[in-house]
Amino acid sequence: xxxxxxxxxxxxxxxxxxxxxxxxxxxxxxxxxxxxxxxxxxxxxxxxxxxxxxxxxxxxxxxxxxxxxxxxxxxxxxxxxxxxxxxxxxxxxxxxxxxxxxxxxxxxxxxxxxxxxxxxxxxxxxxx
Amino acid sequence: xxxxxxxxxxxxxxxxxxxxxxxxxxxxxxxxxxxxxxxxxxxxxxxxxxxxxxxxxxxxxxxxxxxxxxxxxxxxxxxxxxxxxxxxxxxxxxxxxxxxxxxxxxxxxxxxxxxxxxxxxxxxxxxxxxxxxxxxxxxxxxxxxxxxxxxxxxxxxxxxxxxxxxxxxxxxxxxxxxxxxxxxxxxxxxxxxxxxxxxxxxxxxxxxxxxxxxxxxxxxxxxxxxxxxxxxxxxxxxxxxxxxxxxxxxxxxxxxxxxxxxxxxxxxxxxxxxxxxxxxxxxxxxxxxxxxxxxxxxxxxxxxxxxxxxxxxxxxxxxxxxxxxxxxxxxxxxxxxxxxxxxxxxxxxxxxxxxxxxxxxxxx
Numbered sequence: 001x002x003x004x005x006x007x008x009x010x011x012x013x014x015x016x017x018x019x020x021x022x023x024x025x026x027x028x029x030x031x032x033x034x035x036x037x038x039x040x041x042x043x044x045x046x047x048x049x050x051x052x053x054x055x056x057x058x059x060x061x062x063x064x065x066x067x068x069x070x071x072x073x074x075x076x077x078x079x080x081x082x083x084x085x086x087x088x089x090x091x092x093x094x095x096x097x098x099x100x101x102x103x104x105x106x107x108x109x110x111x112x113x114x115x116x117x118x119x120x121x122x123x124x125x126x127x128x
Numbered sequence: 129x130x131x132x133x134x135x136x137x138x139x140x141x142x143x144x145x146x147x148x149x150x151x152x153x154x155x156x157x158x159x160x161x162x163x164x165x166x167x168x169x170x171x172x173x174x175x176x177x178x179x180x181x182x183x184x185x186x187x188x189x190x191x192x193x194x195x196x197x198x199x200x201x202x203x204x205x206x207x208x209x210x211x212x213x214x215x216x217x218x219x220x221x222x223x224x225x226x227x228x229x230x231x232x233x234x235x236x237x238x239x240x241x242x243x244x245x246x247x248x249x250x251x252x253x254x255x256x257x258x259x260x261x262x263x264x265x266x267x268x269x270x271x272x273x274x275x276x277x278x279x280x281x282x283x284x285x286x287x288x289x290x291x292x293x294x295x296x297x298x299x300x301x302x303x304x305x306x307x308x309x310x311x312x313x314x315x316x317x318x319x320x321x322x323x324x325x326x327x328x329x330x331x332x333x334x335x336x337x338x339x340x341x342x343x344x345x346x347x348x349x350x351x352x353x354x355x356x357x358x359x360x361x362x363x364x365x366x367x368x369x370x371x372x373x374x375x376x377x378x379x380x381x382x383x384x385x386x387x388x389x390x391x392x393x394x395x396x397x398x399x400x401x402x403x404x405x406x407x408x409x410x411x412x413x414x415x416x417x418x419x420x421x422x423x424x425x426x427x428x429x430x431x432x433x434x435x436x437x438x439x440x441x442x443x444x445x446x447x448x449x450x451x452x453x454x455x456x457x458x459x460x461x462x463x464x465x466x467x468x469x470x471x472x473x474x475x476x477x478x479x480x481x482x483x484x485x486x487x488x489x490x491x492x
Contacts, residue, residue, distance in 0.1 A: 035354070036161040038444045038451075039420050057473075059422055061160045061444045062354065064473070090159075 001120075002027065003094055007070065007110050008119035011052075014094065015070040017110060025098045026058065026067060029123055031090050034060040040082040040089070043100065047075045051109060055100055058089065071109040073102035132177035133271050137333050141350055149242035151178040154352040163355035164446040167318050168487075171277030172351035173339055176317075180245030181270045181326070182238040182252060183230075186261035190233030196255055196395060197227065198378055200388040201236065204229035209298045209313050212386050214240075214248060215396035219377040219403060223248050224366055226315060228300060239272075241368045255395070271332035275339060276322030276351075276359075278489075283343040284323055287335075288312065292323075306338035317356065319363025319487055361452065362445045364414060364485035370425055370441045371412060371454050379403050380456065381412050410456045412440070414484035417451035417470065419477040428471035429455050429479075436461070439470060445486055452486050453479075 002008070007015040012030035016023045031037065041056040049055060049069040057066050078100050081088060089097035104110075114122060130151045138145065143154035154175065156163065166172045184192055193201045199212035208229050214222035223244040228237035240248045249265040256263050275284055281292045290303035290312055300313035308329045316322040325335065340348065351359075357367070366372045372381045379387070379400055387400060417423050423442035428435045442453030461468060464483055469476040 035156060036159050036446075038422065041420075061358065061422075061446070064422065064424075 002116040004116045006094065006116065007113035008116065008122075009068065009070045009113060010122065011068050013067060013070050015110065015113060016094075017104070017107075020104055020107070021076065022071065022073065022102050022104055022110075023098045024055065024067075024070060024100050024102060025093055026089060027119070028093050030065075031093045031097070034058060034063060034065065035090075036061050037086045037089050040086045040099070042078040042080070042082065043075050045075050045078060049073055049075065049102065058086075067099060069102070070113055071102070072105040074105070075100050076103050077101040130178075132175055133330065133332050134175045134177060134273075134336055137336055138175065138350075143350070143352060146353070148353055149178055151242060153178060154350070156352040156354045157350045160352075160354040160358060161446040163349050163351040164358050166347060166349040167277045167320055167351060167355065167359055168447045169278065170347035170349075171275060171279040171283055171322075171343055172318075172349050172355070173336065173343065174274040174276065174351050174356060175272075175336070176274050176324070176356075177271040177332070178242035179270075179272050180238075180240040180242060180248060180265070180267040181272075182240060182245075182249055183235070183264050183266055184238065184252065184256065184261050185230075185235040185264075186259070187234055188259040189236050189261050192256050192259040192261045193227060193236050193238075194392060194394060195259070196252060198387040198394055198396065198400070199227075200391040201227055201229070202233075202391065204232070206231050207299050207301065209300060209315055211298075213372075213378060213383070214238075214251060215378060215394065215400075216374055217395055217399060218374075219379070219396035219399035220374045221368065221372045221376065221378070221381070222251050222374065223368055224372060228311075228313065244368060266328075269328045271327050271329070273325045273332065273335060273339070274316055274318075274322060275325065275343075276316045276318040276320045277348075278321060279343070279346050279348070280320070280322040283339060283346060283348060284312075287338050287342055297321075306335045308332070308335055310335070317365055318359040319365065319485065320359075320489055355446075357441075358443050358446055361441050361443055361454070362447055362485070362487040364454070367441055376412070376456065377403055379408055380410055408459050410437075410458050411462045412454055412456050413462045413481050414486060415453055415455060415468075415479045416482050416486075417453070417477050417479050418467075421472050421477045422451040423453045423470045423472070423477060423479065429457070430469045430471060430476070431458075431461055435471075436468075448486050452482075457481070
C-alpha cells in the first residue's frame with residue numbers, strides 16, 4: 001500500500017527522486033492520523049533546507065504538525081493548489097497532494113531514508 | 129479501560145478509537161468534517177454511553193436538587209428536562225448537567241459528564257446527606273445513543289411507538305425503540321433537533337443497527353467524539369474542563385439564564401449574588417480567528433503584547449467554515465468586534481470577539 005518508488009522518513013514524509021530533483025509530501029499514514037486538513041503552510045521558493053528542517057506545517061481539525069525535509073536542498077516549486085484545496089493531501093497524498101519540489105543538494109542523503117518495506121515495518125512497530 | 133456496550137459495533141464500522149474519560153470511545157469514523165456536516169444537513173448517530181446517570185429519589189428529592197443546582201427544578205413536571213449545573217459554594221462548577229424529572233417531587237435523574245461521574249456522585253451523596261433521599265450511580269447500567277440532525281425525527285419515528293411529532297424540545301417519554309425499552313428525550317449536544325435514547329438493555333446494538341439501517345439511505349452517518357466537539361462548540365454548548373470548571377463561576381461563563389435567584393437557597397447563591405452586584409471582572413466570549421490558523425485549547429491570548437488569558441475551546445468549525453473558539457477575557461475587552469492576538473507556535477494570530485452562538489439552526 002506504500003508506493004515502492006518512494007523513500008520514507010520516520011516523521012512520515014515521502015520523497016520521490018526525479019533526476020537531480022525530488023518531490024516531498026506526507027504519507028497516507030500521516031494524513032489519516034491528522035484527519036481533515038484545513039490549512040497548509042508552504043515555504044517560499046528559493047528557500048534552502050537542511051535535512052530535517054521544517055518545510056512548513058499541515059493543520060487539520062484535530063492538530064497541527066510540522067513537515068520536515070527528508071534531505072537537504074532548495075525549494076524550486078510549491079504546490080500552490082494546497083492553499084485553496086488543502087484536502088488534496090487527504091485525497092491523494094502521493095499525487096495531487098504533493099507539497100514541495102526540491103533541487104537536491106546531496107543525492108547520497110537518500111540512502112539514509114527508508115524504502116517502502118522498511119517504512120511498513122516501522123509503522124507496524126508504531127502500532128504495537 | 130471501560131468499554132460501552134457498542135464497542136464492537138464501532139470497531140466493525142472502522143472507527144478510530146481513543147481513550148476518553150476512562151472509556152474506549154470512537155473519535156471518528158469517516159472524518160470529522162463529513163460527520164459534522166451530516167449532522168447539520170441530515171443526521172448523525174452517536175454512542176454517548178460514557179455519560180453518567182445519577183438518580184436522586186425520596187420524599188425530599190426535589191428539595192435536594194434545588195439545593196444542589198442554580199436552575200429552578202420546581203418548574204419541571206414529570207417528563208421535562210432542564211439544563212443546569214452542580215455548583216460549589218463559590219458559584220463555580222462541579223459540573224454542568226441535564227436534570228430529568230421522573231416524578232414530582234420524588235425522583236430525578238441527573239445526566240452528567242463522563243469525566244466527572246465519580247466526582248459528581250461523591251459530591252451529590254455528601255450534600256444529600258441532610259435530605260431524605262437516596263442517591264445511586266446508575267451509569268454502568270445505562271447505554272445512551274444520540275440521534276441528531278434535521279432528519280432525526282423522520283429516521284426514528286418508524287422504529288418507535290412514541291409519537292415524536294408530539295414531543296417538545298426538552299421533554300421525554302418512555303417507549304420502545306427497535307423493540308427495546310427506552311427513555312427518549314428531545315435533547316442533544318449539537319445545536320440541532322434530535323433525540324437522546326437511554327436504555328438499560330444489555331443489547332443496545334440492536335437499537336444502533338436499526339437506526340443505522342433506517343437512516344443510512346437518508347444520509348445518516350455514525351459520528352464520533354471529534355465531530356461531537358466541533359458541533360457543540362459551533363452551537364456554543366459548554367464543555368466541562370475546557371470552558372467551565374471549579375475555577376469559573378456560572379456568571380463568568382455567561383450562563384446567567386440558568387440561575388434563578390428567586391427560587392430559594394442553593395449552593396453558590398450568595399457568592400453569585402455578590403458577584404452580580406460587584407460586576408464581573410471577566411467573561412466567556414466567542415471569537416473567530418482572522419488570520420490563517422486554528423486556535424486550540426491553552427494557546428496564550430494577548431492584548432497589547434500582554435498575556436491576559438488562554439484559549440478554552442478552539443477548533444475549525446466545519447459548517448460556519450472558520451476557526452472559532454471561546455475564551456475568558458477581562459470585561460473591558462469583551463465587546464463584540466474587539467480584536468486581540470493568540471500566540472500560535474512562533475507567531476501570532478489575529479482574532480476578534482464575535483456574537484454567539486456561532487451557529488444557530490433555523491426553527492421550522
